Amino acid sequence: MATRTVTLTARLRDAAGNATTSTTTLTVQTPLALGWCPPQSSVTSVQAMLARYPRPRSMRLYSGAGAGLEPWSSGLLAQVPAGCAVHYSFKDWASATSPAAIRDWLSARPAARRQVVDLVTLDHEPEQQNGDDPTPAAYRQEWQELVAALAGHARRREVWLVPVFTEYYARRTATWWADFGAVSSYAGVDAVGFDIYDVGYERYRTPVERNDFALAQARRVGRPLVVPEWGIKRKPTLDSGAAYDPDGALCAQAMRDNMAHLRAQPDVPYVEWFYRGDCNLDATLTYPSGQTYVRDAERAAFVQLTA
Amino acid sequence: MANPVIRSITATPSTLQPGQSAQVVIDAYDPDARTVTVTGRVTDVGGHVATATTTLTVGDPLKYELTTTDPAVTIVADPAAPGRFSVRV
Numbered sequence: 001m002a003t004r005t006v007t008l009t010a011r012l013r014d015a016a017g018n019a020t021t022s023t024t025t026l027t028v029q030t031p032l033a034l035g036w037c038p039p040q041s042s043v044t045s046v047q048a049m050l051a052r053y054p055r056p057r058s059m060r061l062y063s064g065a066g067a068g069l070e071p072w073s074s075g076l077l078a079q080v081p082a083g084c085a086v087h088y089s090f091k092d093w094a095s096a097t098s099p100a101a102i103r104d105w106l107s108a109r110p111a112a113r114r115q116v117v118d119l120v121t122l123d124h125e126p127e128q129q130n131g132d133d134p135t136p137a138a139y140r141q142e143w144q145e146l147v148a149a150l151a152g153h154a155r156r157r158e159v160w161l162v163p164v165f166t167e168y169y170a171r172r173t174a175t176w177w178a179d180f181g182a183v184s185s186y187a188g189v190d191a192v193g194f195d196i197y198d199v200g201y202e203r204y205r206t207p208v209e210r211n212d213f214a215l216a217q218a219r220r221v222g223r224p225l226v227v228p229e230w231g232i233k234r235k236p237t238l239d240s241g242a243a244y245d246p247d248g249a250l251c252a253q254a255m256r257d258n259m260a261h262l263r264a265q266p267d268v269p270y271v272e273w274f275y276r277g278d279c280n281l282d283a284t285l286t287y288p289s290g291q292t293y294v295r296d297a298e299r300a301a302f303v304q305l306t307a
Numbered sequence: 308m309a310n311p312v313i314r315s316i317t318a319t320p321s322t323l324q325p326g327q328s329a330q331v332v333i334d335a336y337d338p339d340a341r342t343v344t345v346t347g348r349v350t351d352v353g354g355h356v357a358t359a360t361t362t363l364t365v366g367d368p369l370k371y372e373l374t375t376t377d378p379a380v381t382i383v384a385d386p387a388a389p390g391r392f393s394v395r396v
Contacts, residue, residue, distance in 0.1 A: 006377045006396055008318070010333045012311040014367035024316040024331070028396045029324050114378045158378045 002030045002224060002269035032263045033057035033085060034306050036275045037229060039283075046079040049275065052282070053306060056081070060228045060272040062089035062124065065132030069105050072113075082112045085270060087119040087193075087228045089164065091132055093142045099149035106155055117160055119226065119270065122146050124164040125195055126180050127173070136179035147188030164193030164228055168200060171213045185221045191269075192218040195229035202239050204232060204254040207261030215265065226270040230258070231279035234295060236287055248297035255301045273302060309338040311369050323396055325379075333371055333390040340366025 006026040013019045035058030038045040046061070061076050063069065069090055070077045080086045092098070109118070126139045134142060143163060150156050163183045170176040184192040194214035198205050211225075218225035232254055236246045245251055262268045278285055281299035286292050314334040323329055343363045350356045371390045373382050385391040 006375055006380055006394075008316070008331060008382075008394065009374050010313060010316050011372040011374070012313060012333070012335050013370045013372075014308070014311050014337055014339070016308045016367065018308050018310045020310040020313055020335075022313040022316055022333075024318055025321075026318055026329055026394065026396060027322040029322060031324070117379065155378065157376055 001263065002032065002267055004028045004030060030269055032259075032268055033270050034259060035059050035084070035270070035272045036306075037061075037272050039276050039280050041076060043075060043079055046076060050079065050081075056084050056306070058085045058087065058270045058272055060087040060089070062121075063091065065091040068092050069101060072105075072108050072110055080113075082110075083115060085116045085118055087121065087162070087226065087270060087272065089121040089124040089228070091123055093122060093134075093145070095141075095145055099145055102146065102149050103153055106150060106153055106159060109155065109158055114158060117158060119160045119162045119191070119193075119228075121162050121164045121193065121228070124193070124228070125166045127166045127169040127176065139180060140183055143183045143186060143189075147186055151188055160190035161188060162191045162193045162226055162228075163189060164195060164226075165217075167194040167196040167214055170194070170217070181217060184217065184223065189221075189223065191224040191226050192221060193226045193228050194218075195274075196227055197229075197274075198232050198235075202235070203244065204235065204250060207258045210258060211261065215268075218267065224267045224269050225265075226268070227262075228270070228272050229274040230271055231274035231276075232258075232298075233278040234285075234293070234298070236293075248293075248295055251295075252297040252301035255298060255305065259305050311335055311337050318394070325396060328393050328395045331373060331392045331394050333373070333392075335369060335371070335390065337366040337369055340364050 006028055007023055008026065009021055009023050011019060011021045035056045036049060036053065037060040038049045041062050059080055072078065077086065122142060123134060123139055126133045147161060165180060170181060196210060196214060198210065215225055232251055234248050234251050235244050238244045262271060273279065275281060281295045281302055284292050284294055312335060316331060316333050318329045318331045320329055343365055344360055345363060346358055346360045348356060348358045373392045375382065379396065381395040383393045
């Protein structure tokens with residue numbers, strides 16, 4: 001259950017123009033929104049997911065390198081229901097032109113979306129360094145320019161600026177904070193994001209094992225944690241070859257346990273299941289052995305968790 | 308002329324979930340206002356007298372505003388009760 005504080009300002013004036021003001025606050029308790037990343041960042045893929053899950057509370061979409069910023073009026077973002085928060089990531093940034101472009105983009109946000117706050121990420125998972133990611137120094141500079149570009153924008157409060165990191169990399173790399181993580185402490189950053197998988201673990205992690213690092217990093221800078229990519233690949237066998245979770249029952253329970261843990265936190269407002277690749281709960285997948293499988297148990301858990 | 312004085316702002320409830328509404332009441336007064344006491348006196352033919360008093364407050368009309376910078380919040384003033392607002396979060 002995440003909370004946000006709404007500040008109300010009362011202002012009184014008499015007939016002569018003498019005025020006084022005072023404030024009070026409301027506490028808004030927001031249940032954690034569990035949503036999804038569609039199998040592809042395409043209009044047809046979003047529409048297919050909306051047919052399966054017609055009332056998502058959050059959705060994660062992205063534009064890859066070279067794609068610029070998605071417009072609000074057509075394409076991907078136009079598919080997002082008005083009451084559904086979108087976590088939108090983009091990769092392109094040019095110091096000369098992007099500050100004005102992102103300001104214009106926020107100015108064009110439809111008025112109908114004002115009932116929700118949307119999340120914006122530049123260069124998600126910058127640690128990958130796979131060709132379309134900036135160097136650590138460039139990453140920090142781009143984020144400085146992004147927060148500066150939107151500071152003072154009249155509609156700034158309609159979006160959260162959220163750097164998103166790679167949990168397994170950050171946890172295992174001593175230089176991560178200096179290279180990338182420090183961005184989460186910048187003024188103007190609203191929340192801290194981590195993409196979290198159980199990569200490199202023989203068994204499913206417990207909820208505490210899976211989330212403790214990300215929660216600690218967000219709390220280190222006093223900001224909420226969001227998880228725009230969460231996925232657990234089914235692990236049918238242990239490293240020895242012995243059976244571990246051949247039918248996905250353990251994975252389904254791990255999903256339920258994880259959400260129960262995150263929902264118990266006071267500062268985790270958004271999580272999106274990575275409904276792609278091995279975590280596409282509607283796909284027919286193939287084990288390394290060549291045997292095919294579907295993730296019925298995990299899909300049932302997801303349906304229950306998003307109900 | 309002195310500024311108006313806000314005694315309190317009360318939100319009921321003060322904790323709520325998205326989509327719910329709170330009622331917010333601003334209790335305020337104008338320190339420049341003065342009170343006038345008016346006494347009514349009635350005498351019958353027998354000379355019996357009865358009196359009663361009431362008070363009037365003479366002051367500027369106050370204009371109440373309630374605002375927030377949160378774009379997800381809607382504020383509606385109650386036209387029947389100055390200083391009372393419905394706030395939807």
